[in-house]
Amino acid sequence: MKKGKIIKVSGPLVMAEGMEHANIQDLCYVGDMRLVGEIIEMRNDVASIQVYEETSGLGPGEPVETTGEALSVELGPGIISQMFDGIQRPLDTFKAKTESNFLVRGVNISALDRDKKWAFKSIKAVGDYVEAGDIIGSVQETKVITHHIMVPYGVKGTIKSIEDGEFTLEDVVYTIETEDGIKEQTMMQRWPVRRGRPFKKKLNPDKPMLTGQRVIDTFFPITKGGAAAVPGPFGAGKTVVQHQIAKFSDVDLVVYVGCGERGNEMTDVLNEFPELIDPNTGESIMERTILIANTSNMPVAAREASIYTGITIAEYFRDMGYSVAIMADSTSRWAEALREMSGRLEEMPGDEGYPAYLGSRIAEYYERAGRILTIGSEEREGSITAIGAVSPPGGDTSEPVTQNTLRVVKVYWALDSSLAQKRHFPSVNWLTSYSLYLSEVGSHLNDELKQGWSEMVQHAMTILQEEAELQEIVRLVGIESLSEKDRLTMVIAQSLREDYLQQNAFDDVDTFTSRQKQFLMLDLILSFETEAREAMRLGAYFKEINEGTEALRDKIARVKYISEDNLSQIDEIKQEIKDKLHQIVAEGGMTQNA
């Protein structure tokens, strides 16, 4: 094939002439070292190529060869529990092959293990008519995930041959007789990362996704197929929130993209995840996790690709009918990679130097999330939930990445550094965060729990908002100036904040709260409020209620540490609240004046 010639190297951007035969988005091998790169701009015969590997030592005159193919990922058995880099090279095989802890350049390894044999079980028979997207068989990839083998896009016809047994990824497993001849198929398919995989119909995401995090599930819920953003300054706990959701959300599969953040954070994932047990399946959560790592010291251009690699893999599993969650930590680093490439391309900069197309790129990514009906004759339902961390510099959310993200996502979990400093974790600010799925999730849960869940949530939120107003008065003239009713509101709000919203990610019990327990806990705090207000109406003074229930409120505070198996204890405390407050009313000030 005809080769181009490098004329300019500028960091990860290489320009080559004599490339008139190449097309935009083609994958190229650059230089004598054969570094992997992608064409991002063409002017006459000059191609601008972003190189996914370190480019030092590269010089003008070296050859550039295009493959004529777009940057694609390999999709097939062997993908789960793996850790890939931004262009889907498995990092453990990479390390074994290069015997280095760091990325060595010019190494070409296939994304999926070609030698491993997988036990394939067919569900379709010879003579069946299949369309693209139909499942023809499956491989039990891990204990929890059955990898369905689907007919690749663009293929339809009758099955000519299909066999069960042990196969590698390169073996022909089935053949299909199509209009243009017989096509041999393996268990693996390829898909270009920059193109969303097709689906039949987009559905309204209205089923809640349980994350086990109280502040999220109760006040700012996300649905399966929704999109959420977690902006927050350094140290506010973005990564912990992302990890918690990756660990405990009730989805079938999690794709975790570590994009431009510290390498240690990915190490944490590698250390913690295999030991954690998924509360929904009882197996290690690594069995349902795919990791994509492009840490801050890895090449910038691959960071740009890592997000697309991640979501393409997520789409592949969505097409099997799974609900998938994809976390990206953090999309700001990804946007910075875009900015770096854009700067080197000498494009006209937009806000804060970000390229003018930043908004459309962010939207393109988040729009690939959703609940859909798959293509093919079976119409399975699958979903992708996209959760992106954003790291606005200085915590100022008016910057372009956050603003463009908020334009497309419907859930906003604002992490607050002042809460984090008070050791209130997760530091989701309940006044500025929002979820536009609240009413859908509320009506769904009202049906499921058969009790007034959404009213409870609404009421609790009102108390928290009232507290914020009262706090201002207290700061001005002191707590003494509040009426008894307002002081009780403050006590309830404090209980909501400390006993309900605060959640310790590092406590074995508190780290995950089931929906039932969340309901009981919230119900307990609100029933304390009802009883206390009733006592006040019957003549008890705030001071008497406050002092009389001190031990009781301590018990409420400890409810979060009651394990999921002993939830009946919560009902006992509820009864205790009733008895205690009746007693206070009965005494009615006698204690101090007797």
Next chain:
Amino acid sequence: MDHKIAVVGDKDSVLPFKILGFDVFASPTAQKARETIDSLAQQNYGVIYLTEAMAKEIPDTIKRYDAEVQPAIILIPNHKGSLNIGKNRIEENVEKAVGQNIL
């Protein structure tokens, strides 16, 4: 809206207020006074005069209505003379309002 005025305290001190047309509630004990004030607060009483001697016994009750618009609880001396509680309260409030005791 019209409001009524009540006077609460020991019988000897409050009885003369009846001549002026106020509602008079004699309370021999602190407990009784507390209950009286709480029930008056529920009714249409805008001002409650309370004797200082009695107020000394039930500071919580007075505090409770400090932050409410009504009723206003005004402390008055009883027939044995003033304990200065009422005046101190006014001075305290003035200090809170203007930052200095100007009285």
